[in-house]
Structure formats: C-alpha cells, structure tokens
Amino acid sequence: MRRVFAVLGSALFLVLAPGTVAGLVPWWISRWRFETHVIWWLPLRVGGAMLVAAGTLALLDSFARFAIKGLGTPAPVFPTCYLVITGLYRYVRNPMYVAVVAVIVGQGLILGNVRVLEYGALVWLGFHLFVVMYEEPTLRATFGPEYEGFCGGVSRWIPRLSPWPGHDDEA
Secondary structure, X not given: OHHHHHHHHHHHHHHHHXXXXXXXXXXXXXXXXXOOOOHHHHHXXXXXXXXXXXXXXXXXXXXXXXXXXXXXXXXXXXXXXXXXXXXXXXOOOOHHHHHHHHHHHHHHHHHOOHHHHHHHHHHHHHHHHHXXXXXXXXXXXXXXXXXXXXXXXXXOOOOOOOOOOOOOXXX
C-alpha cells in the first residue's frame, strides 16, 4: 500500500513542483515566444532541445526511483523510507534539481530568452540553498553513515563520468 501512495504522491508532486518551476513559470516569463531569429543561434537551440529532453527523462526516472525504490516521494511531507542511491544518483547526488535546471536552461536556449536563462540561475541558487541548509542535514540525520558514504563518492552538482561503485544495485 505504501508503494501505491508513493507513486501517486510522486506523480502529484511532479506536476505541482517541477511542473510549476520548469513549465508554468518559464511559460509565464516567455509565453514560448522566440526572442532571436538569427541563424547562428540554431546550434544553441539544438543544444537547448537536448537539455530539455535529457532533463525530462532524468526527472521522470528520478521520480519513479523515489516511489519504487525509496517508497516515498521527493516532497518533504512524505519522504522516502530508504536512501535512493541507484540510477542517476550513482552519478550526481541531486539529479532532480540538475534536471529541472537543465529543462529551464534548455528552454531559454531554444527561445533565445535571457530572462528564462536568468530565472534558471535563480532556480539553481534556490535549490543550492535548500540542499545545503535543509536537505543534506536532514538526510545526514536520517540515514547517517550511509548518506555520508554517498556524499563522499558522489558530487552534489557535477556528475561523475562513471557510476559510483558504492552501491551494487544498478536498477
């Protein structure tokens, strides 16, 4: 039964939090209008599309992992029972936050919109402060040495080139 609540809660939180931060607010800023039409911007648009696609896939994978492996949600009101350190978490400690920022930056590049890019930087700063001031101390208190080992092997923001070998379960 907990898994059902975790899946439903994660789906709801996905729509409310990243849906607002990486969907509604960038739309509100840009109305999805292209700001630049110069040909040299095309490679940046392609890169932006790749960021949006990769960020979306990473976000969906991470949310599913929280529900299925962690038996909880990313929302602090219904946290996971288990520390999630598989999948993309073997490369970077905060793949959800990295994914949301990638989607926002990707949208800014696609649209050529500096305000969306600035918003992406502010979102990252907010995530950083939340992670350092609340999330990491909470995870240390909840998962202790397991989380400390994870922090020692996986960077907060910069992905590793190879998966962290500290956990055998790749799935």
